[in-house]
Amino acid sequence: MLTGIIAAHPDHLWRPENAPRAVVAKRGPRPGKVALVVGGGSGHEPTFLGFVGKGLADAAAIGNVFASPPPQPAVDAALAANGGAGVLFLYGNYAGDVMNFDMASELLEMEGVEAKTVLSTDDIASAPRDQREKRRGVAGNVFIFKAAGAAADMMMPLDEVERIARHANDRTFTMGVALSSCSLPQTRRPSFDLPAGEMEIGMGIHGEPGVRRGPLRPADEVADELMDAILAEMAAPAGSRVAVLVNSLGSTPLMELYILNARIAQRLADAGLVVHKTLVGPYCTSLEMAGASITVMHLDDELQRMLDHPCDCAMFRQG
Amino acid sequence: MLTGIIAAHPDHLWRPENAPRAVVAKRGPRPGKVALVVGGGSGHEPTFLGFVGKGLADAAAIGNVFASPPPQPAVDAALAANGGAGVLFLYGNYAGDVMNFDMASELLEMEGVEAKTVLSTDDIASAPRDQREKRRGVAGNVFIFKAAGAAADMMMPLDEVERIARHANDRTFTMGVALSSCSLPQTRRPSFDLPAGEMEIGMGIHGEPGVRRGPLRPADEVADELMDAILAEMAAPAGSRVAVLVNSLGSTPLMELYILNARIAQRLADAGLVVHKTLVGPYCTSLEMAGASITVMHLDDELQRMLDHPCDCAMFRQG
Structure with missing residues (x-):
């Protein structure tokens, strides 16, 4: 996969010699700039590789399918992107990733490179509201990476990039629905059983159990159930601006995402919220899982910028 | 779907009043510019709507799933995009589309608007080489639309935009492979039976029969079979430049497309061809069909520009 990616995008991406699992932006890293390093398991493309580039992440460490990268690729990615202003590791909150990136941070400190970490925890369904730190990171990464990447590209110092990443995470909320399982290449079988005609609300991007399973409902009702949860969590006053991501988990086509978005736009308007930006498409996938997630980021002037x-x-790409 | 698209992309797209099936670029059409109008059935998103915008198509006429739009949306799209320099209808070669767009052309002529037509015929598997005019248009549309859209955006006259569209089509070749059928919303059943573990080479984007069915093979072998056909048709001398599109038919994830691209890049290099640009992703889909297509455009200086x-x-988006 990485060979095919480098072949397809030689103007954007390169791999350091002897570091085949680190992918680095051609034009992003530069002296004096905080290095934003993301990463995690494969199988979620375009997350993480697709967000490596000028103005966003400087590098990514890539694991096997649904498996954390070991520490070395994270070290390789960080050293290749290092501009002397420190490294921010930013990734979804999963035990394996935390262990490996923390080891990478220690290895970097031994080389005299300062590394900080922010975990994304946007998946509402994965833990109660008062245990936000236990939640998983899912499609909201797109907005959270984007905010931190912009801060780093503006040459802000490490503390400030870290603060903005945390702030972006605090205001980003995702709920998903799965209609079918994906199959891991290792096993060639569905990761879990979800009978035809059923859906699971709150399913994770590796097939982690959701909060409710039931018969498939029309798109508007599914959108309502996800939006009810998001709007309750976000508790944004009328007049607030938001950014929206309607994400395919893999095999759900654009047509169905846009059908969902018709209702989402309606619900946001009814709540008095102003949509500043909408992204629609496969941004954070789970191989060929059928389903979708909705992410809403509650903007302020800083996050909007x-x-x-x-x-x-x-x-x-964004102009 | 269209409501959700307009809600998501208000800076890019609008719909004329009383013309709900015509989608027009916000910033594309302008006085003195040839209007490039594309279109066809839904279910192939981002084809056609995703290619409406500044520098590409000025408008699209949208049909039901896998069904041609009637003449009126094509007329509406053309009139909304009309800059007084004529209209080029550019779309895939399917009988229903030809009938309806031809009627639209006649209606436009009655209103004094000159309309010309170019049909895309890039699908190698759909007819023998000496009957190119019988072939279907598939993912190659992306490159063919792009070439014609650039010519129109450069304010070239209608004859010239038409010539470039034909030239782009002549040099664009696509071969696909399907691993599963899609299901039409109308029927909720697979459009055809393809047993698990089998693949069909040359399958069309509406489930039209391919040229060969057989057991699933490793990605490199599949890429080889498609590339053999494309390279033989294209007959480009060593040193030629090409553009490549590795397209998902729906549920085939990016990971698998990039694995294909590793081999495609190798095959092109072995043939002495120089890859100028590679696109990878869902560009011309068939709802949630599993499978992929490879498109190669044989560039010259004009097409590259x-x-x-x-x-x-x-x-x-392209900078």
């Missing part, structure tokens, strides 16, 4: 900042990645 | 021209569409 970060989202609007230009970026040029192989799989995500 | 057209592909490199900037464009800004809701679902496709």
